[in-house]
Amino acid sequence: MAEKGDPVLRLTGLNKSFGPVHVLHDVDFSVRLGEVMALVGDNGAGKSTLIKCIAGIHPIDSGQIEFEGKPVSVDGPRTASALGIEVVYQDLALADNLDIVQNMFLGRERRKGIVLDEPSMEEAARETLARLSVRTVKSVRQQVASLSGGQRQTVAIAKAALWESKVVILDEPTAALGVAQTRQVLDLVRRLADTGHAVVLISHNMNDVFEVADRISALYLGRVAADVATSEVTHGQVVELITAGRSGDLGLAPQTAAESI
C-alpha cells in the first residue's frame, strides 16, 4: 500500500515528437503522494504535451513511465484512469444540463440491477465534497449551469478525487477565476494533496505556484530546466527558468537538479 511521501508517478527520459517537431526532450518528471508539484513553462514549452502523455492521450516515442515503482504502458485514457491518474482540463468537460452528482458520475454511473443507484452516488458525491472540506456548494443536486466558475472548478476537482485517484493533474485551475474563487480553489488543491493525492498543478501564475506547490518543475523548449523545492527558489528565479531556461544565480544546469526519488 503506497503511503504519503512515496513516489507514485515517475517519468524518465521521455521523448515525444509530432512528425518532424521534437516537442519533449529526455524529460524526467516525478510526483509523490501528498505533494503539489507545479509544472511551469512558457507557451509552447510542452506542458500540455507532457500531461497528455501521462494521461494516455499521446503515445510516447521513448522513455519510461513508472507508476508506484513499476514500469507501465499508458496506452490510453482508460489505462490512465485505471491506474488512478485523473486530469482536470481547462474546459472542465462538465455537462451544464446535469446536476453535480450526475456530472461526478458521468460515464461511470453506479447501478443497482438495471436502475441507477442514485442514493449511493449522491452519498459518495457528498462524502467526497465533505472530505475536501468543500462548503461552497449548497446542494449536490444543483444543476452545474447554475454554478459560478469557482464552484464548477471545485466540482471538476472533486470529481477527479472521487475515483480512488492517486495522481490528479490540474490544468490552469485558477485561470478564469477572481480573487476569492482563486483562494477557494488553491485551498482545495492543497487539501487534495493533504488527503494523500499526488497533485500536478500546471500554472502560469507564480503567486499560485508559490502558495501551494511543494516543488516546481520548469520546462523550457521541451526540456526540464529545473526540478526544485519551492522553498529553494524565488519568484524571479522561476521566471528566469521559464523565459531563459536557466537562472544565473540558481546555478542549475538543465536536469542536474532533478531530485532522485
Ligand SMILES: Nc1ncnc2c1ncn2[C@@H]1O[C@H](COP(=O)(O)OP(=O)(O)OP(=O)(O)O)[C@@H](O)[C@H]1O
Ligand atoms: N498535435 C500536435 N501536432 C503538432 N505539434 C503539436 C501538437 N501538440 C502540440 N504541438 C506543439 O508542441 C509544442 C508544445 O505545445 P504544448 O501545447 O505542449 O505547450 P504548452 O506548454 O502546454 O503551452 P501553453 O501554455 O500555450 O498551453 C508547441 O510547439 C506545439 O505547437
